[in-house]
Amino acid sequence: MNAWARPFVTALLVLAVAACGHGASDRTEAQALVDRAKWTVMTFQESPEDPSDLFRSEIEQAAGVMVFPRVLRGAFVIGGEGGSGVLLVRDEAGEWSYPAFYTMGSGSLGLQAGAQASEVVLLLRSQRAVDAVIYNQGKFGADLGVTFGTIGAGLQGATTTNLGADILGIARNAGLYGGLSLNGAALVRRTDLNGAYYAPEATPQDIVLARRYSNPNADPLRQALDIR
DSSP: OOGGGHHHHHHHHHHHHHHHHTTSOHHHHHHHHHHHHHHHHHHHHHOSSTHHHHHHHHHHHOSEEEEEEEEEEEEEEEEEEEEEEEEEEBOTTSOBOOOEEEEEEEEEEEEEEEEEEEEEEEEEOSHHHHHHHHHOTTOHHHHOOEEEEETTTEEEEOOOSTTTTSEEEEEEEEEEOSOOOOTTOEEEEOHHHHHHHTOTTOOHIIIIISOOOOOGGGHHHHHHHOOO
């Protein structure tokens, strides 16, 4: 990412976090995000379009998954995208963890105009992809390779970094915009939501790897991911 574009990304992330928390408690917001993530998963599984088969086959093998029920993108010369989502990781027994909360944001520069809202699912296809997401906050676009697909349009995109195709991104778009790129995206932990949903000291590592925390209100999402 161009160095002078970084302030736009930072501002976008700050605004996204602030906007999400406005008018509702963090715990209420967290539960609403979990519920929306469940519906996104179900939508991807039940889509009559071709990518539903891809999603189902990939989720059965995935080491982890990130679900962003609403990623907003708008641009006129200076573009940006962002939204909050959840990370869940599968253990050796095939059981899904409880969700950890994240915000994803990106900035871009160029001649562009439009607006788009997308549901985005990132399938983490290896343990090193899971580790990269958990331990490399803020370096999503720089450190992780993404093979990207769009519902109804087949797979497109390419691997760009050292992780190769360890992450497969699929988006379901609503609105008008020419493409959705995760290059240059920044990933930030939602410490506020993790603390409100579990305990003030809860971290993504504690939630999805050590599994020290649970919340039964997230069980419907975990069950939606378990398609065995």
